[in-house]
Amino acid sequence: MADALLEVNDLAVDFATRLGVVSPVRGVSFQVNTHETLGIIGESGCGKSVTAQALMGLLSPRTSRVDGEVILAGQALHSLSAKARRQRSGREMAMIFQDPLASLNPVMTIGAQIDESLRLHTSLTRSQRQQKIISLLTQVGIVDPARCAGAWPHELSGGMRQRVMIAMAIATSPSLLIADEPTTALDATIQAQILDLLDEIKQQTGMGIVIITHDLSVVARLCQRVVVLYAGQVVEETDVHTLFERPRHPYTRALLAARPSADHTPKTPLAEIRGQVPALHDLPLGCTYADRCPLAQPRCRAQAPELRAVGHKAQQVRCWRADETGVLG
Ligand SMILES: Nc1ncnc2c1ncn2[C@@H]1O[C@H](COP(=O)(O)OP(=O)(O)O)[C@@H](O)[C@H]1O
């Protein structure tokens, strides 16, 4: 689509490690439009955070190699110098993380930290910045913004800290927000509030959001489209309705089956996906899911399937048997 806000084409990341070169992200492509929330899901270790770090230009060229195209609002970020890229991503792409305390400076007040970002990326005067800090904290639902601006990070609750991180992220009016497991550390009520806040900000500003999560309830609440990552590759991409109604990749289906259901009681243990994500230094020749897949056939182990459109909706699936899995129970 020509008017995609973010276009990621064939993103690949290699790390040099003691066990040799590993490739935790291998040929990942997706798009995000304005006013759209894209979910990236998958178990721990599937390459979600590395994908986000690569998009943001946060990976050190000394230890990693990033290939592929990242096009934000029509501009190819991958062809900019590291410095130009940081400047541009700092303004137009923002990121929030699971643990706000780790990203906040413990020896600076909240107000001073937001001010630093405003000074760096805007030309507002000191008094304009003071006003902006208060209005940003108000926008993220902090009831006493002046007091919060004067507080130290450790004085705030986890939910308040995440609100502050969101305020900092939207301070420069980015067109894209990347949120890496932003609510994983929060309890359910606060998690719901933060998700609602993200959705509200998206409606107000029109920005696109990429939300990384292993929690399907987050996807159901926030996302329009979803990319399922497995062992560093997209194994399924679809709209959120189809994800829940007609998932086709056996891994997506297993993720859905492993979801705690409403009737879950302590006596009915959670379904878990048997086996493990393959080790990066020892990836199988064929389908990376074959060792765990109940539908695996000899062909699956011999030859890796490509991502392809299956069914009548825009549903992309990386599985030899994708046409069959849509009709299986
Ligand atoms: N700096 C690094 N050097 C080497 N391997 C890394 C590095 N960062 C992440 N990895 C590996 O890349 C894989 C994907 O990690 P990550 O993207 O953090 O997974 P997740 O999907 O849980 O966010 C993991 O196997 C992880 O150990």
Ligand code: SF4
């Ligand atoms: S290609 Fe084969 S092993 Fe891989 S997910 Fe599909 S059926 Fe399972």
Ligand SMILES: [Mg+2]
């Ligand atoms: Mg992660």
